[in-house]
């Protein structure tokens with residue numbers, strides 16, 4: 001306790017890497033361009049990664065990545081090694097770090 005300089009350490013397996021799962025993430029400012037292509041007559045359906053909208057094949061390209069402006073849902077942290085819940089340690093760590101003057 002009180003060690004604010006080290007990494008978050010999993011109490012179960014001692015690992016220092018963790019996932020952070022954030023829900024309810026709000027974005028702003030992104031730009032995408034969508035290309036609508038009417039498929040050629042009689043063409044075999046293409047197993048593409050694109051979307052489909054009323055018969056059109058739609059291709060999306062992100063021109064500008066949006067910024068995260070808010071996380072309105074729950075935040076959970078889990079150990080990468082054993083999935084032990086590290087939310088409390090993660091939140092404590094973040095708080096401690098932001099309070100550090102250096």
Ligand SMILES: [Zn+2]
Nearest residue numbers: 010013079082
């Ligand atoms: Zn662990």
